[in-house]
Amino acid sequence: MLSGKQKRFLRAKANQLKPIFQVGKIGVNQNMIEQIIDALEKRELLKVSILQNCMEDKDTVARLLAEGTGAEVVQIIGNNIVLYKESEENKQIHLL
Template sequence: MLTGKQKRYLRSEAHNLQPIFQVGKGGVNENMTNQIADALETRELMKVQILQNCDWDRDEVAKALSEGTGAEIVQVIGKVIILYKESKEQKRIQLP
């Protein structure tokens, strides 16, 4: 579980990132969560964008991605979700 100070730090780090994955009409599936988990192992911090044609609520998408990948939800703002998962092999981000 991330503290408020850690979330603030991660939000500032994620500010300049572009969304890598997009959740569309199909919602969240196992293939997508596997790909996001692999990307999180490499990057640790990433943005996921929810498209307008997505049938799922943004909080449902965030919860499904968090549970499927084992990542922490840093922030859900508008149609963008910021996820963080500490890398086992390529740790780059030092949390305060």
């Protein structure tokens, strides 16, 4: 569980990131979760964009992604979700 100070730090780092995944009409699937797990291992922090044709609401999508990947939801802003998961081999972000 991230503290408020850690979330603020991660939100600031995520501010300049571009979304690298998009959730569309079919919603969250196992293939997407596996790709996000791989990306989180390399980057630790990433944004996921929710397209307008997505049938599920953003809170549900964020919950499904967090549960499937084991990541923490840092922020849901607009149609973007920021996820963080500490990398085991490629640690780049040092939280206090």
